[in-house]
Amino acid sequence: MATGRLIPAHLPTAEALAPADPLSLFGMAVGRVNQACAVLQAPEYIRAILGQPKNELMVNFPVLMDDGRYKIFKGYRIQHNNVLGPYKGGMRYHPEVSLDDVKALALWMTMKCALLQLPYGGAKGGVKVDPRALSGTELMRLTRRFTSALGGAIGPEHDIPAPDVGTNAAVMDWMMDTYVNTQGEAGRQGMKHVVTGKSLACGGSAGREKATGQGLYYVLAELLPEFQLPLAGLRFSLLGFGNVGSHTAMILQAHGAQLRAVADQSGALRSTRGIDAVELSAYAAHHGSIAGFVPRQDAGSLEAIERETFYRTPVDVFIPAALERMIDGAVAGWLDCKVMAEGGNGPATPEAAALLRQRGVAILPAILCNAGGVTVSYFEWVQNKAGSHWDLARVDAQLQQIIGGAARRVRQAAEQYGVDLETAAYCVAIAHLTNCYQARGIFP
Numbered sequence: 321m322a323t324g325r326l327i328p329a330h331l332p333t334a335e336a337l338a339p340a341d342p343l344s345l346f347g348m349a350v351g352r353v354n355q356a357c358a359v360l361q362a363p364e365y366i367r368a369i370l371g372q373p374k375n376e377l378m379v380n381f382p383v384l385m386d387d388g389r390y391k392i393f394k395g396y397r398i399q400h401n402n403v404l405g406p407y408k409g410g411m412r413y414h415p416e417v418s419l420d421d422v423k424a425l426a427l428w429m430t431m432k433c434a435l436l437q438l439p440y441g442g443a444k445g446g447v448k449v450d451p452r453a454l455s456g457t458e459l460m461r462l463t464r465r466f467t468s469a470l471g472g473a474i475g476p477e478h479d480i481p482a483p484d485v486g487t488n489a490a491v492m493d494w495m496m497d498t499y500v501n502t503q504g505e506a507g508r509q510g511m512k513h514v515v516t517g518k519s520l521a522c523g524g525s526a527g528r529e530k531a532t533g534q535g536l537y538y539v540l541a542e543l544l545p546e547f548q549l550p551l552a553g554l555r556f557s558l559l560g561f562g563n564v565g566s567h568t569a570m571i572l573q574a575h576g577a578q579l580r581a582v583a584d585q586s587g588a589l590r591s592t593r594g595i596d597a598v599e600l601s602a603y604a605a606h607h608g609s610i611a612g613f614v615p616r617q618d619a620g621s622l623e624a625i626e627r628e629t630f631y632r633t634p635v636d637v638f639i640p641a642a643l644e645r646m647i648d649g650a651v652a653g654w655l656d657c658k659v660m661a662e663g664g665n666g667p668a669t670p671e672a673a674a675l676l677r678q679r680g681v682a683i684l685p686a687i688l689c690n691a692g693g694v695t696v697s698y699f700e701w702v703q704n705k706a707g708s709h710w711d712l713a714r715v716d717a718q719l720q721q722i723i724g725g726a727a728r729r730v731r732q733a734a735e736q737y738g739v740d741l742e743t744a745a746y747c748v749a750i751a752h753l754t755n756c757y758q759a760r761g762i763f764p
Contacts, residue, residue: 345424345644348670353427356746359737365762366754370430373423375399379469383462386455395447395466397473400426402441403756404433406477408694410484410517411491412446414643421644422446425484428665429694431687434749436726438698443479445470451486452608463491467498474499476514476705482697483517485562485643489524492517513704516697525700527715528693533567534716535692535723536663537575539684540637542727543741547659547682552576555635557657559583560642561604564663564690568639569597581625581633584642586611588630593621631655640667641690647672655681662686677740685742687749688723688730695722 341347350371357367377397382390396419399407409429412422422444430442447466451459467474474481483492492515499514518524527534541551554577558565561584569579578594586609589595596615603613615622625633631654638655640647641663647655652672660668660676661684668676668683676683696719703709710718726748734744 341420343670344420345666346420346427348645348666349424349427351670352742352746353431353750356743356750359739359743360747360750360754362750362754366750366757369757370401370427370750370753373398373400373426374402375473376419376423377470377473378419379466381465381469383458383465385458393447393449393462393466395445395469396422397445397470397479398422398426398443399473399479400442400444401430401753403753403760404441405439406441406475407443407479408433408438408440408697409443409445409482410693411481411487411495412444412484413449413451413486413491414446415448415450416643417446417448424644425665428687430753431746431749432691432694434752435687435730435745436691436695436722437752438694438722440480440694440698443481444484445481446484446486449486459491460494463494464498467495468502474514476511476701480513480697480701481515482693489517489519489522489529492524493519493522496522513701516700517693518700523700523704525696525703525715526710526712527719528696528700529563530567530571531696531719532564532663532690532693533569533571535695535719536564536568536639536661536689537571538692538720538723539689539727540572540661541575542724543684543731544637544659546731549636549658554578554637555580556637556639557581557583557630557633557635558663559630559638559640559646559667560664561600561610562641565639565641566597566601566604568641568663570601573597580635581630582610583627583630584610588625588627589613589622590625590630590633591618591622593618595622628654637661639663642667645669649675652676652679657681659684662689664690673742683740683742685745688726688745691726692719692723695719 353370379395380392382392385391425444426442433440496515500511503511512523517528556577557580561582579597581590604610631651634656637659638657639661644666647668649671652675659682665686729748730741730745733747734741
Protein backbone atom coordinates (compact mmCIF):
# COMPACT_ATOMS: atom_id res chain seq x y z
CA MET A 321 0.00 0.00 0.00
CA ALA A 322 1.29 3.45 -0.84
CA THR A 323 1.25 6.16 1.77
CA GLY A 324 -1.34 8.85 1.00
CA ARG A 325 0.05 12.23 -0.04
CA LEU A 326 -1.77 14.08 2.73
CA ILE A 327 -0.21 12.05 5.56
CA PRO A 328 2.49 13.97 7.48
CA ALA A 329 5.83 12.23 7.76
CA HIS A 330 6.53 13.29 11.35
CA LEU A 331 4.02 11.00 13.14
CA PRO A 332 5.54 8.93 15.96
CA THR A 333 6.53 5.41 14.96
CA ALA A 334 4.52 2.38 16.02
CA GLU A 335 7.47 1.24 18.08
CA ALA A 336 7.54 4.53 19.99
CA LEU A 337 3.89 4.12 20.92
CA ALA A 338 3.89 0.36 21.60
CA PRO A 339 2.29 -0.82 24.88
CA ALA A 340 4.79 -1.16 27.71
CA ASP A 341 3.61 -4.71 28.42
CA PRO A 342 3.06 -6.79 25.25
CA LEU A 343 1.47 -9.54 27.38
CA SER A 344 -1.26 -7.24 28.73
CA LEU A 345 -4.68 -7.42 27.12
CA PHE A 346 -4.03 -4.18 25.26
CA GLY A 347 -0.60 -5.47 24.26
CA MET A 348 -2.28 -8.60 22.88
CA ALA A 349 -4.71 -6.51 20.84
CA VAL A 350 -1.99 -4.27 19.44
CA GLY A 351 0.08 -7.36 18.62
CA ARG A 352 -2.71 -8.75 16.44
CA VAL A 353 -3.00 -5.40 14.64
CA ASN A 354 0.74 -5.27 14.03
CA GLN A 355 0.80 -8.81 12.63
CA ALA A 356 -1.91 -7.93 10.12
CA CYS A 357 -0.16 -4.66 9.24
CA ALA A 358 2.97 -6.66 8.45
CA VAL A 359 1.02 -8.96 6.12
CA LEU A 360 -0.54 -5.95 4.36
CA GLN A 361 2.71 -3.98 4.36
CA ALA A 362 0.58 -1.15 5.71
CA PRO A 363 2.12 2.29 6.13
CA GLU A 364 3.91 2.90 9.42
CA TYR A 365 1.50 5.68 10.36
CA ILE A 366 -1.40 3.19 10.36
CA ARG A 367 0.35 1.07 12.99
CA ALA A 368 1.15 4.20 14.99
CA ILE A 369 -2.42 5.56 14.91
CA LEU A 370 -4.05 2.23 15.74
CA GLY A 371 -1.48 1.50 18.44
CA GLN A 372 -3.00 3.99 20.91
CA PRO A 373 -6.48 5.33 21.68
CA LYS A 374 -7.34 8.84 20.57
CA ASN A 375 -8.84 9.76 23.96
CA GLU A 376 -8.70 8.23 27.45
CA LEU A 377 -11.11 9.46 30.12
CA MET A 378 -11.16 8.38 33.78
CA VAL A 379 -13.72 9.71 36.24
CA ASN A 380 -14.24 9.24 39.98
CA PHE A 381 -17.76 9.94 41.16
CA PRO A 382 -19.82 9.59 44.38
CA VAL A 383 -22.94 7.44 44.63
CA LEU A 384 -25.47 7.51 47.44
CA MET A 385 -25.87 3.99 48.82
CA ASP A 386 -29.04 2.65 50.40
CA ASP A 387 -27.55 2.88 53.91
CA GLY A 388 -27.01 6.64 53.54
CA ARG A 389 -23.24 6.47 52.90
CA TYR A 390 -21.57 7.87 49.80
CA LYS A 391 -19.16 5.58 47.96
CA ILE A 392 -16.66 6.64 45.30
CA PHE A 393 -16.52 4.63 42.07
CA LYS A 394 -14.05 4.79 39.18
CA GLY A 395 -15.27 4.85 35.61
CA TYR A 396 -13.63 4.82 32.19
CA ARG A 397 -14.41 5.78 28.62
CA ILE A 398 -11.80 5.04 25.96
CA GLN A 399 -12.30 6.45 22.47
CA HIS A 400 -9.91 4.56 20.23
CA ASN A 401 -10.58 5.75 16.68
CA ASN A 402 -13.29 7.64 14.81
CA VAL A 403 -12.05 7.93 11.23
CA LEU A 404 -15.03 5.89 9.97
CA GLY A 405 -17.69 7.59 12.11
CA PRO A 406 -18.78 8.25 15.71
CA TYR A 407 -17.19 6.23 18.50
CA LYS A 408 -19.21 3.13 19.40
CA GLY A 409 -18.82 0.60 22.18
CA GLY A 410 -20.25 -1.01 25.27
CA MET A 411 -20.26 -0.03 28.94
CA ARG A 412 -19.05 -2.78 31.26
CA TYR A 413 -19.84 -3.04 35.00
CA HIS A 414 -17.40 -5.52 36.53
CA PRO A 415 -15.09 -5.59 39.58
CA GLU A 416 -12.04 -6.17 37.35
CA VAL A 417 -12.60 -3.31 34.91
CA SER A 418 -9.23 -1.62 34.28
CA LEU A 419 -7.77 0.99 31.96
CA ASP A 420 -5.67 -1.56 30.05
CA ASP A 421 -8.60 -3.89 29.43
CA VAL A 422 -10.93 -1.10 28.32
CA LYS A 423 -8.27 0.14 25.89
CA ALA A 424 -8.05 -3.34 24.35
CA LEU A 425 -11.82 -3.63 24.06
CA ALA A 426 -12.01 -0.21 22.39
CA LEU A 427 -9.37 -1.23 19.84
CA TRP A 428 -11.31 -4.40 19.07
CA MET A 429 -14.45 -2.31 18.51
CA THR A 430 -12.53 -0.29 15.91
CA MET A 431 -11.59 -3.55 14.21
CA LYS A 432 -15.16 -4.92 14.31
CA CYS A 433 -16.72 -1.82 12.82
CA ALA A 434 -14.08 -1.63 10.09
CA LEU A 435 -14.44 -5.34 9.29
CA LEU A 436 -18.21 -5.02 8.96
CA GLN A 437 -17.87 -1.66 7.18
CA LEU A 438 -20.17 0.07 9.65
CA PRO A 439 -19.93 3.89 9.84
CA TYR A 440 -18.55 3.76 13.37
CA GLY A 441 -15.27 4.01 15.22
CA GLY A 442 -14.31 2.06 18.31
CA ALA A 443 -14.83 2.90 21.98
CA LYS A 444 -15.42 1.12 25.27
CA GLY A 445 -16.14 2.10 28.83
CA GLY A 446 -17.12 0.83 32.21
CA VAL A 447 -17.18 1.12 35.95
CA LYS A 448 -15.14 -0.90 38.42
CA VAL A 449 -18.03 -2.39 40.39
CA ASP A 450 -19.79 -5.68 41.06
CA PRO A 451 -23.34 -4.89 39.90
CA ARG A 452 -24.67 -7.97 41.70
CA ALA A 453 -23.67 -6.37 45.01
CA LEU A 454 -25.88 -3.32 44.37
CA SER A 455 -29.60 -2.93 44.88
CA GLY A 456 -31.69 -1.83 41.92
CA THR A 457 -31.84 1.75 43.17
CA GLU A 458 -28.08 1.82 43.80
CA LEU A 459 -27.46 0.54 40.29
CA MET A 460 -29.70 3.27 38.86
CA ARG A 461 -27.99 6.00 40.89
CA LEU A 462 -24.56 4.73 39.88
CA THR A 463 -25.56 4.75 36.20
CA ARG A 464 -27.00 8.25 36.36
CA ARG A 465 -23.96 9.63 38.23
CA PHE A 466 -21.58 7.95 35.78
CA THR A 467 -23.49 9.36 32.80
CA SER A 468 -23.42 12.81 34.37
CA ALA A 469 -19.67 12.51 35.05
CA LEU A 470 -19.02 11.63 31.41
CA GLY A 471 -20.81 14.81 30.33
CA GLY A 472 -20.08 15.77 26.74
CA ALA A 473 -17.73 12.83 26.23
CA ILE A 474 -20.73 10.90 24.89
CA GLY A 475 -23.33 12.08 22.39
CA PRO A 476 -25.59 10.68 19.65
CA GLU A 477 -23.30 11.83 16.85
CA HIS A 478 -20.04 11.60 18.81
CA ASP A 479 -19.85 8.51 21.08
CA ILE A 480 -22.70 6.03 21.48
CA PRO A 481 -22.54 3.54 24.41
CA ALA A 482 -24.23 0.12 24.47
CA PRO A 483 -24.57 -2.80 26.91
CA ASP A 484 -21.68 -5.09 27.79
CA VAL A 485 -20.81 -7.46 30.63
CA GLY A 486 -22.79 -6.48 33.73
CA THR A 487 -25.10 -4.03 31.96
CA ASN A 488 -28.41 -4.48 30.17
CA ALA A 489 -31.34 -2.63 28.61
CA ALA A 490 -32.37 -1.10 31.96
CA VAL A 491 -28.92 0.45 32.41
CA MET A 492 -29.06 1.83 28.86
CA ASP A 493 -32.53 3.29 29.51
CA TRP A 494 -31.22 5.13 32.60
CA MET A 495 -28.17 6.32 30.73
CA MET A 496 -30.27 7.64 27.87
CA ASP A 497 -32.77 9.30 30.20
CA THR A 498 -30.03 11.02 32.18
CA TYR A 499 -28.32 12.30 29.05
CA VAL A 500 -31.42 13.64 27.27
CA ASN A 501 -32.67 15.41 30.39
CA THR A 502 -29.47 17.47 30.48
CA GLN A 503 -29.91 18.62 26.88
CA GLY A 504 -33.08 20.72 27.09
CA GLU A 505 -36.21 20.21 25.01
CA ALA A 506 -34.26 19.31 21.86
CA GLY A 507 -32.53 16.53 23.74
CA ARG A 508 -35.72 15.06 25.11
CA GLN A 509 -37.25 14.88 21.66
CA GLY A 510 -34.35 13.94 19.42
CA MET A 511 -31.42 12.33 21.22
CA LYS A 512 -32.60 8.87 22.23
CA HIS A 513 -29.92 7.44 19.94
CA VAL A 514 -27.22 8.55 22.38
CA VAL A 515 -27.14 4.90 23.48
CA THR A 516 -28.23 1.63 21.92
CA GLY A 517 -29.36 -1.61 23.48
CA LYS A 518 -32.33 0.12 25.08
CA SER A 519 -35.61 -1.58 25.93
CA LEU A 520 -38.26 -1.63 23.21
CA ALA A 521 -40.34 0.80 25.27
CA CYS A 522 -37.50 3.34 25.17
CA GLY A 523 -36.59 3.02 21.50
CA GLY A 524 -34.68 -0.25 21.37
CA SER A 525 -34.54 -2.51 18.33
CA ALA A 526 -36.17 -5.86 17.81
CA GLY A 527 -33.53 -8.58 17.92
CA ARG A 528 -30.97 -6.63 19.96
CA GLU A 529 -30.93 -9.01 22.93
CA LYS A 530 -30.09 -12.05 20.81
CA ALA A 531 -28.01 -10.14 18.25
CA THR A 532 -24.55 -11.40 19.19
CA GLY A 533 -25.69 -15.03 19.26
CA GLN A 534 -27.58 -14.55 16.00
CA GLY A 535 -24.52 -13.06 14.36
CA LEU A 536 -22.35 -15.94 15.57
CA TYR A 537 -24.81 -18.38 14.02
CA TYR A 538 -24.54 -16.56 10.67
CA VAL A 539 -20.73 -16.75 10.83
CA LEU A 540 -20.84 -20.49 11.49
CA ALA A 541 -23.38 -21.05 8.73
CA GLU A 542 -21.08 -19.22 6.31
CA LEU A 543 -17.72 -20.68 7.31
CA LEU A 544 -18.27 -24.18 8.73
CA PRO A 545 -18.95 -25.83 5.33
CA GLU A 546 -15.28 -25.41 4.41
CA PHE A 547 -14.44 -27.57 7.44
CA GLN A 548 -17.04 -30.18 6.36
CA LEU A 549 -19.10 -29.42 9.46
CA PRO A 550 -22.86 -29.18 8.81
CA LEU A 551 -24.97 -27.48 11.46
CA ALA A 552 -27.36 -30.43 11.61
CA GLY A 553 -25.81 -32.78 14.15
CA LEU A 554 -23.00 -30.37 15.06
CA ARG A 555 -21.62 -30.98 18.56
CA PHE A 556 -20.63 -27.84 20.44
CA SER A 557 -19.60 -26.72 23.92
CA LEU A 558 -19.92 -23.32 25.55
CA LEU A 559 -17.75 -21.46 28.04
CA GLY A 560 -20.02 -18.84 29.54
CA PHE A 561 -23.80 -18.91 29.63
CA GLY A 562 -24.81 -15.28 29.84
CA ASN A 563 -26.54 -13.34 27.10
CA VAL A 564 -24.19 -14.39 24.32
CA GLY A 565 -23.81 -18.02 25.35
CA SER A 566 -27.46 -18.72 26.04
CA HIS A 567 -28.78 -17.17 22.83
CA THR A 568 -26.06 -18.83 20.76
CA ALA A 569 -26.99 -22.21 22.25
CA MET A 570 -30.70 -21.79 21.61
CA ILE A 571 -30.20 -20.60 18.03
CA LEU A 572 -27.75 -23.38 17.16
CA GLN A 573 -30.07 -25.97 18.75
CA ALA A 574 -32.94 -24.67 16.61
CA HIS A 575 -30.81 -25.46 13.55
CA GLY A 576 -30.04 -29.02 14.59
CA ALA A 577 -26.84 -28.61 16.62
CA GLN A 578 -26.35 -30.28 20.00
CA LEU A 579 -24.97 -28.67 23.18
CA ARG A 580 -22.68 -31.32 24.70
CA ALA A 581 -21.06 -29.34 27.54
CA VAL A 582 -21.41 -25.95 29.19
CA ALA A 583 -19.55 -24.09 31.92
CA ASP A 584 -19.96 -20.81 33.78
CA GLN A 585 -18.57 -19.32 36.99
CA SER A 586 -20.56 -21.84 39.05
CA GLY A 587 -19.31 -25.05 37.45
CA ALA A 588 -19.69 -27.26 34.38
CA LEU A 589 -22.19 -29.76 32.98
CA ARG A 590 -21.96 -32.41 30.29
CA SER A 591 -24.32 -34.79 28.51
CA THR A 592 -23.48 -37.13 25.66
CA ARG A 593 -27.13 -36.94 24.61
CA GLY A 594 -27.15 -33.17 24.56
CA ILE A 595 -28.38 -30.47 26.95
CA ASP A 596 -31.64 -28.70 26.18
CA ALA A 597 -30.47 -25.12 25.62
CA VAL A 598 -33.94 -23.60 25.94
CA GLU A 599 -34.60 -25.31 29.27
CA LEU A 600 -31.13 -24.44 30.59
CA SER A 601 -31.48 -20.79 29.50
CA ALA A 602 -34.76 -20.44 31.39
CA TYR A 603 -33.18 -22.01 34.47
CA ALA A 604 -30.05 -19.82 34.34
CA ALA A 605 -32.10 -16.67 33.84
CA HIS A 606 -34.08 -17.47 36.99
CA HIS A 607 -31.23 -18.73 39.19
CA GLY A 608 -28.33 -16.61 37.92
CA SER A 609 -26.15 -19.58 36.91
CA ILE A 610 -26.29 -23.17 35.68
CA ALA A 611 -25.57 -24.60 39.15
CA GLY A 612 -28.16 -27.12 40.28
CA PHE A 613 -29.78 -27.54 36.87
CA VAL A 614 -31.70 -30.81 36.47
CA PRO A 615 -33.47 -31.40 33.12
CA ARG A 616 -37.12 -32.41 33.16
CA GLN A 617 -36.34 -35.41 30.96
CA ASP A 618 -33.35 -37.75 30.70
CA ALA A 619 -31.80 -36.38 33.90
CA GLY A 620 -29.55 -39.42 34.18
CA SER A 621 -27.50 -38.40 31.14
CA LEU A 622 -26.43 -35.08 32.69
CA GLU A 623 -23.34 -34.96 34.90
CA ALA A 624 -21.51 -32.23 36.78
CA ILE A 625 -17.86 -32.25 35.71
CA GLU A 626 -14.55 -30.66 36.61
CA ARG A 627 -12.99 -27.81 34.66
CA GLU A 628 -10.42 -29.95 32.85
CA THR A 629 -13.03 -32.54 31.91
CA PHE A 630 -15.19 -29.80 30.42
CA TYR A 631 -12.40 -28.64 28.13
CA ARG A 632 -11.48 -32.21 27.16
CA THR A 633 -15.05 -33.05 26.08
CA PRO A 634 -14.92 -33.95 22.36
CA VAL A 635 -16.90 -31.49 20.23
CA ASP A 636 -16.83 -30.09 16.72
CA VAL A 637 -16.95 -26.44 17.80
CA PHE A 638 -15.87 -24.89 21.09
CA ILE A 639 -17.36 -21.45 21.79
CA PRO A 640 -15.74 -19.31 24.50
CA ALA A 641 -18.38 -16.68 25.35
CA ALA A 642 -17.10 -15.38 28.68
CA LEU A 643 -14.38 -12.95 29.78
CA GLU A 644 -10.98 -12.35 28.23
CA ARG A 645 -7.91 -14.64 28.40
CA MET A 646 -9.68 -17.67 29.88
CA ILE A 647 -7.99 -20.01 27.39
CA ASP A 648 -4.32 -20.32 28.37
CA GLY A 649 -1.65 -22.75 27.21
CA ALA A 650 -2.82 -25.56 29.49
CA VAL A 651 -6.44 -25.26 28.35
CA ALA A 652 -5.35 -25.12 24.70
CA GLY A 653 -3.67 -28.47 25.25
CA TRP A 654 -6.86 -29.97 26.69
CA LEU A 655 -9.32 -28.78 24.06
CA ASP A 656 -10.72 -31.48 21.80
CA CYS A 657 -12.37 -29.56 18.97
CA LYS A 658 -11.95 -28.76 15.27
CA VAL A 659 -12.99 -25.10 15.44
CA MET A 660 -12.92 -22.45 18.16
CA ALA A 661 -15.47 -19.71 17.47
CA GLU A 662 -14.72 -16.73 19.71
CA GLY A 663 -18.05 -15.56 21.09
CA GLY A 664 -16.28 -13.32 23.62
CA ASN A 665 -13.48 -10.80 23.14
CA GLY A 666 -9.88 -11.95 23.44
CA PRO A 667 -10.65 -15.35 24.98
CA ALA A 668 -7.25 -16.93 24.25
CA THR A 669 -3.76 -15.82 25.21
CA PRO A 670 -1.24 -15.55 22.33
CA GLU A 671 0.43 -18.74 23.61
CA ALA A 672 -2.89 -20.61 23.57
CA ALA A 673 -3.85 -19.34 20.12
CA ALA A 674 -0.48 -20.39 18.70
CA LEU A 675 -0.79 -23.85 20.26
CA LEU A 676 -4.30 -24.33 18.88
CA ARG A 677 -3.16 -23.37 15.38
CA GLN A 678 -0.25 -25.82 15.67
CA ARG A 679 -2.76 -28.53 16.59
CA GLY A 680 -4.84 -27.75 13.51
CA VAL A 681 -7.72 -26.05 15.34
CA ALA A 682 -9.24 -23.27 13.23
CA ILE A 683 -9.93 -20.02 15.12
CA LEU A 684 -12.87 -17.89 14.04
CA PRO A 685 -12.01 -14.48 15.54
CA ALA A 686 -14.12 -12.45 17.93
CA ILE A 687 -14.02 -9.34 15.76
CA LEU A 688 -16.19 -11.34 13.35
CA CYS A 689 -18.00 -13.84 15.58
CA ASN A 690 -19.37 -11.41 18.16
CA ALA A 691 -19.98 -8.45 15.85
CA GLY A 692 -23.73 -9.08 15.71
CA GLY A 693 -24.28 -6.88 18.76
CA VAL A 694 -22.73 -3.73 17.30
CA THR A 695 -24.46 -4.40 13.99
CA VAL A 696 -27.94 -4.44 15.50
CA SER A 697 -26.92 -1.48 17.66
CA TYR A 698 -26.26 0.32 14.38
CA PHE A 699 -29.74 -0.66 13.20
CA GLU A 700 -31.21 0.75 16.42
CA TRP A 701 -29.31 4.02 15.92
CA VAL A 702 -30.58 4.31 12.34
CA GLN A 703 -34.17 3.59 13.43
CA ASN A 704 -34.01 6.20 16.21
CA LYS A 705 -32.60 8.84 13.86
CA ALA A 706 -35.34 8.17 11.33
CA GLY A 707 -38.13 7.80 13.88
CA SER A 708 -38.93 4.34 12.49
CA HIS A 709 -39.13 0.75 13.75
CA TRP A 710 -38.05 -2.41 11.95
CA ASP A 711 -39.66 -5.77 12.58
CA LEU A 712 -37.56 -8.76 13.62
CA ALA A 713 -37.57 -10.30 10.14
CA ARG A 714 -36.00 -7.18 8.66
CA VAL A 715 -33.43 -6.94 11.45
CA ASP A 716 -32.37 -10.57 11.01
CA ALA A 717 -32.22 -10.27 7.22
CA GLN A 718 -30.05 -7.15 7.39
CA LEU A 719 -27.83 -8.73 10.03
CA GLN A 720 -27.33 -11.84 7.90
CA GLN A 721 -26.41 -9.69 4.90
CA ILE A 722 -23.77 -7.69 6.79
CA ILE A 723 -22.30 -10.56 8.82
CA GLY A 724 -22.32 -12.90 5.82
CA GLY A 725 -20.56 -10.31 3.69
CA ALA A 726 -17.87 -9.80 6.32
CA ALA A 727 -17.34 -13.57 6.67
CA ARG A 728 -16.88 -13.90 2.92
CA ARG A 729 -14.36 -11.04 2.88
CA VAL A 730 -12.42 -12.79 5.64
CA ARG A 731 -12.38 -16.09 3.73
CA GLN A 732 -11.22 -14.33 0.56
CA ALA A 733 -8.47 -12.47 2.44
CA ALA A 734 -7.25 -15.72 4.00
CA GLU A 735 -6.85 -17.17 0.50
CA GLN A 736 -5.33 -14.00 -0.94
CA TYR A 737 -2.66 -13.56 1.75
CA GLY A 738 -2.19 -17.22 2.70
CA VAL A 739 -2.98 -16.59 6.37
CA ASP A 740 -5.33 -18.00 9.01
CA LEU A 741 -8.86 -16.65 9.36
CA GLU A 742 -8.00 -14.62 12.47
CA THR A 743 -5.19 -12.73 10.74
CA ALA A 744 -7.35 -12.36 7.64
CA ALA A 745 -10.11 -10.64 9.62
CA TYR A 746 -7.65 -8.05 10.92
CA CYS A 747 -6.26 -7.59 7.41
CA VAL A 748 -9.73 -6.81 6.04
CA ALA A 749 -10.42 -4.31 8.84
CA ILE A 750 -7.06 -2.55 8.59
CA ALA A 751 -7.22 -2.35 4.80
CA HIS A 752 -10.58 -0.57 5.09
CA LEU A 753 -9.19 1.88 7.67
CA THR A 754 -6.08 2.49 5.57
CA ASN A 755 -8.15 3.27 2.49
CA CYS A 756 -10.12 5.81 4.49
CA TYR A 757 -7.00 7.51 5.86
CA GLN A 758 -5.43 7.65 2.41
CA ALA A 759 -8.57 9.21 0.97
CA ARG A 760 -9.13 11.72 3.80
CA GLY A 761 -5.64 12.51 5.00
CA ILE A 762 -5.02 13.66 8.56
CA PHE A 763 -6.43 17.07 9.52
CA PRO A 764 -5.15 19.78 9.59
